[in-house]
Amino acid sequence: MRIGELSRRTGVNAHQLRYYEANGLLAADRGANGYREYDEHAVLRVQQIRHLLGAGLSSEDIAYLLPCAVGEAPELPGCPELLAAMRSRLRRLDDQLARLARSRSALADYIDAAERTGSETYPPFYDLEPISA
Structure with a gap:
């Protein structure tokens, strides 16, 4: 075909x-x-x-x-070589998830801190574009 x-x-x-x-x-x-x-x-x-x-x-x-x-x-x-390869990939995924969780936590902390200070103490940012995903 x-x-x-x-x-x-x-x-x-x-x-x-x-x-x-x-x-x-x-x-x-x-x-x-x-x-x-x-x-x-x-x-x-x-x-x-x-x-x-x-x-x-x-x-x-x-x-x-x-x-x-x-x-x-x-x-x-379930041969040892294949299991080792899949476990290695699982560890890499776990590491990525941990890094993402740390990044998410840090970003949430920044957002919380920014919300606590309020917008009255800072001038508006008319020229800034929002952060995109």
Whole structure:
């Protein structure tokens, strides 16, 4: 099947499919016309990739885990190497969450302090644009 059909069957746009291929997560043969040709297994592979991305794994993590993946969910064997890789990723996520919690707390403290001082002691900031997300 060509990339458009794989995109339709998986709900993943062609740009992302090419990204997966470029990162070694998805393989395609090239037809005589130069078009990518995917086999039926590619649908399952894309579903596995999407699930693993949803778990917060990076493309690099997924490239390491994917050869062992079984089924759409996917299931991963409990071998020591895979468990070590997933635990490492979990630690990185925990570290990110802790940094975000500290940032959130500091920002909340700044907001509380600013609200306590009130706007009467400072001139209006007409020329400032609000902070965007």
